[in-house]
Amino acid sequence: MQSFNPDEIQVSSGHYIGGRHVAGQGPAMDVRRPSDNAVYAGLPVADADLVDQAVQNAWSAFKTSTWATQAPRERARVLRRWADLIESDPGLAALEAVGSTRPIVNAAGWDVPFTAEGIRFFAEFADKIGGDVAATRSDSLGMTIAEPYGVIGAIAPWNFPLVMASWKIGPALAAGNAVVLKPSELTPFSAVRLAELAVQAGMPPGIFNVIQGDGRITGDALVRHPRISKVTFTGSTRTGSAIMAACAQTGTKPVTLELGGKSPQLVFADAPDLDKVARMVAGAIAGNAGQVCVAGSRLIVQRAVAERLVDGIASAFSALRAGHTWEAGATLSPIISPADAARIDGMVQRSVQAGATLAVGGRLAPVAGEGAFYLPTILTGVDANMEAVRDEIFGPVLTVQVFDDEDEALALGDHPSYGLAAGVHTADVGRALRCARGLEAGTVWINRYGRSDDYVLPTGGFKRSGMGKDLGRQAYEANLRFKTVLVDFAR
Numbered sequence: 001m002q003s004f005n006p007d008e009i010q011v012s013s014g015h016y017i018g019g020r021h022v023a024g025q026g027p028a029m030d031v032r033r034p035s036d037n038a039v040y041a042g043l044p045v046a047d048a049d050l051v052d053q054a055v056q057n058a059w060s061a062f063k064t065s066t067w068a069t070q071a072p073r074e075r076a077r078v079l080r081r082w083a084d085l086i087e088s089d090p091g092l093a094a095l096e097a098v099g100s101t102r103p104i105v106n107a108a109g110w111d112v113p114f115t116a117e118g119i120r121f122f123a124e125f126a127d128k129i130g131g132d133v134a135a136t137r138s139d140s141l142g143m144t145i146a147e148p149y150g151v152i153g154a155i156a157p158w159n160f161p162l163v164m165a166s167w168k169i170g171p172a173l174a175a176g177n178a179v180v181l182k183p184s185e186l187t188p189f190s191a192v193r194l195a196e197l198a199v200q201a202g203m204p205p206g207i208f209n210v211i212q213g214d215g216r217i218t219g220d221a222l223v224r225h226p227r228i229s230k231v232t233f234t235g236s237t238r239t240g241s242a243i244m245a246a247c248a249q250t251g252t253k254p255v256t257l258e259l260g261g262k263s264p265q266l267v268f269a270d271a272p273d274l275d276k277v278a279r280m281v282a283g284a285i286a287g288n289a290g291q292v293c294v295a296g297s298r299l300i301v302q303r304a305v306a307e308r309l310v311d312g313i314a315s316a317f318s319a320l321r322a323g324h325t326w327e328a329g330a331t332l333s334p335i336i337s338p339a340d341a342a343r344i345d346g347m348v349q350r351s352v353q354a355g356a357t358l359a360v361g362g363r364l365a366p367v368a369g370e371g372a373f374y375l376p377t378i379l380t381g382v383d384a385n386m387e388a389v390r391d392e393i394f395g396p397v398l399t400v401q402v403f404d405d406e407d408e409a410l411a412l413g414d415h416p417s418y419g420l421a422a423g424v425h426t427a428d429v430g431r432a433l434r435c436a437r438g439l440e441a442g443t444v445w446i447n448r449y450g451r452s453d454d455y456v457l458p459t460g461g462f463k464r465s466g467m468g469k470d471l472g473r474q475a476y477e478a479n480l481r482f483k484t485v486l487v488d489f490a491r
């Protein structure tokens with residue numbers, strides 16, 4: 001994918017309800033490009049009335065269209081066509097890159113195709129999961145029937161706007177639900193293009209709607225709406241807790257929560273190919289400038305290889321090139337906003353004041369314009385009580401803790417509240433499996449770090465990292481509710 005001119009990107013800045021663009025009313029929020037902090041569009045904030053309009057539209061489409069009632073293979077056919085349109089859309093990657101932290105090389109090479117293939121993956125379940133016949137008495141027939149919920153409220157974060165949205169809407173739509181999606185107010189526009197393409201692919205208008213706005217007004221009204229039967233959310237642990245409370249107060253709605261993390265990478269001295277491990281550890285914290293829920297932000301390394309590994313990671317960091325997301329050669333993402341970069345820097349500097357050593361980074365990278373690019377940073381000499389080790393930074397900051405034996409590695413790996421992901425690098429199969437069992441995390445990667453394109457593997461956190469799963473069969477099933485039907489046919 002080539003570089004492009006960001007000023008030529010047009011966005012459709014309203015809501016998308018009932019298969020139509022709906023202009024915003026009232027004052028618009030500024031939407032900025034993270035790469036240069038320039039305002040490039042205004043965003044309407046949907047109030048409770050407009051949220052009601054979107055949800056009622058979705059409900060009426062759910063009840064009156066054939067989306068939920070048609071042969072499931074027909075629904076799958078529409079979803080596959082939608083995926084094809086997403087993949088071949090000439091402008092989607094640039095639309096994603098211009099307003100997010102995703103360099104164009106990543107947006108075109110991963111975000112767009114991964115979104116499309118994820119929708120295909122969920123389409124395949126449409127006629128595969130339908131309930132069971134239960135072992136009841138022989139003069140009765142007991143069944144569980146899988147049915148969609150109705151209207152699902154989906155709320156997405158800004159760090160991978162298309163992919164995160166697709167993990168919410170893909171399984172919900174494949175299971176026959178209607179959806180109202182609220183993308184992040186920081187990265188709102190690619191979702192509207194998804195909705196346009198859905199209608200183009202043959203999805204009935206109103207089945208997939210996008211409302212724009214902030215969390216406090218629009219997101220809250222969506223979650224609380226009485227016609228929303230289930231909420232699926234990805235974002236911070238704090239917001240997830242607020243959403244869970246709102247779901248409890250407004251109808252005990254089921255909720256899927258994909259939240260924050262502070263994931264460890266355990267490296268033992270026998271790890272195969274330490275240079276490769278260094279590149280993996282570096283990629284796990286520098287990718288998307290650390291603005292990744294599963295960022296491997298805590299390196300826990302055996303003493304004998306600690307120095308060599310840290311040198312290797314620093315060298316991998318130095319190969320990254322900070323640049324605007326519209327430049328083909330850019331490989332280090334901007335921070336979502338200058339304020340967020342200041343927040344990240346504050347956490348680094350306070351940890352240094354508390355006794356940590358700044359091994360590399362710890363400052364902004366010089367890039368033209370008003371965007372903020374934070375250099376990948378390594379803090380050594382840390383302890384578990386330091387802010388940088390304890391709290392999610394959501395930036396390219398790696399802390400390093402050294403251990404002597406397996407028990408110590410596991411103790412350091414455990415986090416008091418988060419449990420999203422973990423990595424273990426070792427040549428010893430027994431140790432790898434002991435660590436996989438011992439670490440309290442929703443995903444443990446052995447001799448790798450990061451997701452593969454195995455959509456079949458679910459992802460989701462333990463403890464305060466969330467509940468429920470995205471991807472996998474589990475995510476599809478979570479968008480269905482199972483009804484029991486018992487028929488007596490005794491003479």
Ligand code: NAD
Nearest residue numbers: 156157158183184214215219220235236239258259260293
């Ligand atoms: P955030 O919680 O600030 O916002 C996420 C979404 O929630 C946005 O659309 C926002 O408008 C909305 N929102 C905010 N307050 C709300 C409320 N009271 N009611 C309803 N909606 C509300 O998170 P963020 O800054 O966009 O994303 C970063 C966070 O997301 C990090 O903590 C990261 O770890 C997490 N995340 C987790 C996963 C995962 O799969 N576990 C994936 C990506 C990001």
